[in-house]
Amino acid sequence: MARNVHVRRGELDIQVLGPLWISCAGTGVVPTARKPRQILALLVLNYSRVVPVATLIDELWDGHAPKTAPAAVQSYVFQLRKKLAEVTGRSMDTVGSEMLRTGQNGYEFVAEPTRFDLRTFHRLERAGVAAMARGDLVTAVQDFREALSLWRGPALADVEPGPGIRAEVAGIEQSRATMLDHRIELELRLGLHREILGELSVLVSHNRFHEDLHAQFIIALYRSGYRARALEAFHRLRKDMVSEFGLEPSPKLHQYYQAVLTSDPALDEMPVLPLPRAAELPVLPAAAGCF
Template sequence: MDIRVLGPLRISCADMEVVPTARKPRQLLALLLLNYSRVVPMGMLIDELWDGHAPKTALAAVQTYVFHLRKKLAEVTGESMDTVGNEILRTARNGYEVVAELGCFDLRVFHRLERAGMAVMAEGDLHTAAQNFREALSLWRGPALADVAAGPGIRAEVAGLEQSRATMLDHRIELELRLGLHREILSELAVLVSHDRFHEDRRAQFIIALYRSGYRVRALEAFHQLRKDMITEFGVEPSPKLHQYYQAVLTSDPALDRMPVLPLPRSSELPVLPAVAGSF
C-alpha cells in the first residue's frame, strides 16, 4: 500500500483507492494514521468525529466505520478480514490501532529521516543531516491532510507535524548555509521570506545568503524592507540580533563568512521523537 498524509489523504494499492469519501469515516482513518503504532481510544475517536456532541449511537457508528474500512482494505490487499483485523487495523484496549508495517507510508518515512537527521547533526555530520532533512521535506505535498475535515485530535496532531516541518526547514537552511550552499538556496529563501514576512531568523538567513553571494546591497534592502514592514504593522523594530547582521553587512564584517543564524542542538538537547520500527 502507498499511504500519504503529508498533503491530501491518499491510500492506494494496486491502482485501487482506499480512502472513503464520507466525512466521518475519512476523519476516523486520518486520526488512526496520524497515530500509527499507537492505540487511539474509543473516546478520542468519538470526540474527533462529534467534537463533544456525540449521539447515543456514536459507539456503534465508530464500530461500523471500522468494519467498512477493514472490508475495503481486505478488498484491495487480497487479505482476509481476519488478517486485516489482526495485522493492519487492530482492535486493542477499547480502541483501535493502525500498525506501522504498512508498505510505503510518508509519515513513517518522515519520522525516520527526522530522527536520523537530528542524530547525525548533533554528531557534526552536517552534510548527511542536510540530505536527510531535504529528503524528509520533499515528502510534503501541501498542508497535512488538507482535504480532511479536522476535529480536535487531527488539529492537534497536524499542528505538531507542521511545527516539526518548520523546525526541520530552519535546520536544513542553516546547515546548507554552513556548508557554503548560499547561492543554491537563494531562490528558495526569496520565496520563503515573501510568504512569511516577519520570520526574523529566516530573514537573517536570507541576508547572509545574499551577502555571501555578492549581493551586499540586496542584503541591506532585505533588512530595510523587514524593518519598514514591522514598523508599519506593529510599531516595533527588528530584534537586536537582526540589527547585528545588518551592521555586519553594512561594514562588510569578515565574520559574516562564518556567522551562524541558528544554534544547532547537541546530542543532550535532542527532542524525543516518535519511535520508528521496521524498514522502508
C-alpha cells in the same frame, strides 16, 4: 495525486504529508465520506497505538456527540475494514486481527508491511539531527533534503480536522519548519549561499515575519555580493513589522543589519541558528521506526 512509488503486491502505500492517500497495488482505500475519512486519518497518524473510542468521538463531533456516536464509530470502522479487505484480498477476520484491530477501549491501525511517508520523514529527521550533532553537515543536509522532498503539500490537506488531527498535524508541520530552518543553516555553513538564494527569496515572501529566515536571507545576499539587497531585505522586514505590530525587529536582526552596513568580516562566518546537541535529538515513539 499520489507519488509514483514502487509497492510490492499486497503492500499498503500510506501518505499523509499532503493529501491523504492509502492504496494497495494502485487501488485507493481512503473513503470519500468525511467521518470515516477522519477516523482513518487519525488512526494512521497514531500508527500502532490504540486510539480510544472517546477520542474518535471527540474528533468527529468535537464535544457535541449524539447518543448514537459509539455505534456510529463502530459502523465507520466496519466500513474501513470492509474496504481494506476488498483492496488487499484478505478476509474480514484477517483485516480485523492484522490491519485494523480492536484494542483496549479503541482501535489501532497496524497494517504491515507498509510504505509510510511520515515514518520515513521521522527516520530521516533523526538521522539528520544525529549527523548535525556529530558535525557531519553534508550528510545532515542530504537527509533533510530527502525528508522534505516527501511533502506534497500541507499534511492531510484534504481531511477536515477535528481536535485530534489538528494537534497531530501541528506537530508534524512544526517538525517540517524546524527541519527547513536547520537545512538552510547548514547550507549557509557549507558555503552554498548562492544556491539557496532563490529558495530563500520565496520563503521570506511567504513568511513575512520569520526573523531567522530573514536573517539567513540577509546573510546569503551579503555573501553572494548583494550588499544593497541585503540592506533592503532588512528595511522591508522592519517596515512590515512596524506597520503590522508596532514592533522593531529583534536585536539579533539589528546586529546583522549593522554588520552588513559596515561590511563586517564576521558575516562570512556568522551563524544564525545554533545546531542541536546530541541530547536534543527528537524522541519518537518506538513504533515510528521506518523500513
